Amino acid sequence: MNKQAQGDGTVGKAIDVLDRVASIGRPVRFSELLADSVHPKATLYRLLQTLVSQGMLAYDDGRQTYSLGIRLVRLAHAAWRQSSIAPIAQPYIDQLSELVGETVHLAQLDGGQVLYVDKRNAADPIDMYSQAGKIGPGYCTGVGKALMAFQEPGDLEQIIRKQAFYQYTPATLTSECALRAELDQIRAEGVAYDREEHEPGIVCVAAPILSSKGRPLAALSITTSTQRKSLEELNQALPALLETANRIAMAVQDWQFPN
Template identity: 70%
Template sequence: MNKQTGGDGTVGKALDVLDKVAEKARPVRFHELLAESSHPKATLYRLLQTLVRQGMLSYSDEQQTYSLGLRLMHLAHAAWQQSSLAPIARPFIDHLAQAVGETVHLAQLDNGQVLYVDKRKAASPIEMFSQAGKIGPGYCTGVGKAIMAFLDEPQLSQVIQKQSFYHYTPNTLTTSERLRSELMSIRSDGVSFDREEHEPGIICIAAPILSLSERPLGALSVTTSTQRKSVEDLERFRPDLLETAAKISAAAEDWQFPG
């Protein structure tokens, strides 16, 4: 979730609490939230009660724990349908996954990070970080770099400032200068690669999904492991990948600009 709570009053504070509960990935007790909260005890309790009443959190009397509420599932599904490329792209990425026999990811940029909005697994899937709904770094993923390469300069500068440049693997780009250099090459070449930059053993080729004005709407990748393919082998997926990205781009025009 985006951390944009500063100066947003009660709504911002409530979203901050939701973030804290979500980060735990398990039911959490009040004292755990209080230990990490910047809010006074009474304020935190009031926010939690409001979120429970609104169905955004659920509370277990037996366990005395808070967890994410079912209302969030309804909202997430609505967001998936209204604000993501996933419903439009699904038939195209299904076809691509079958054609290449590898895992296909669909992603969009969210507050400088990569939000995976769909994932279609190959017949023999491999374990990896990315799942639909997960957020990953922009600077060291194929989809992230593919999107960033086609941002205009003001947007790109803002997005680069939000990157952590954490050193995930020996291949991770850890400076804005190195990232910018690669983004220039990606813009010229039309595709990006993840050369084990986020996870050891995981590689991909990715392409941006662009509007008619070449504004990046998202990105598409074909992902595999170094146990099965080399980075050079990924080139064989380029034609199918670019064709699929173009089809999604055409289908997305009505979604972006309804008549």
């Protein structure tokens, strides 16, 4: 459990349990949760019972497993509609994916990481890590770097401190110095790339969606496999990507989105 949750009392502990169930990605038994829990057995059981009674978790008597509850799903959908740029961007990313025939991602920053808030698969989809609702690293993804490049200096310092610089592939940026140099280039060109930095064989071109004040609201990317297209070939879709990012930004102007 993280230190912040420890200091947030019962609510923090309950949210930590929810995070743990969600991170496993499948129905989970009590014994699995207890195995790496910092809570005593009785405390963990009490937290789980409370979450079940509130509809945040569901309990399967037959399998004796816990999974995310309907109430939590409903809250997640409400948050998606009210706090995410995704509902406004949806028709634009639909059009872009159909136009270029490749996978389109929409992402926002969550702390120092990337939260994929929407995704449109190509007509012939390829297997990759990113899915709507998943969290990914910022320093080695196109959308992450596009978002980081346009942060206010103080915010950027905090975000960079949160980067792990784990080397996923031989192309991964593994130092703050290398990342800062690339962010400078992205800031100058308005475009970011993932050159097989997070997943072997996966490349993308990304652009920020900027508010009227020049702050990044989200980032948009077109992603493909090197077996299908080279990065140079993917670059041919750059005009469509930039136009779509601009259209979404204009649509957001009339929406009460933090900027």
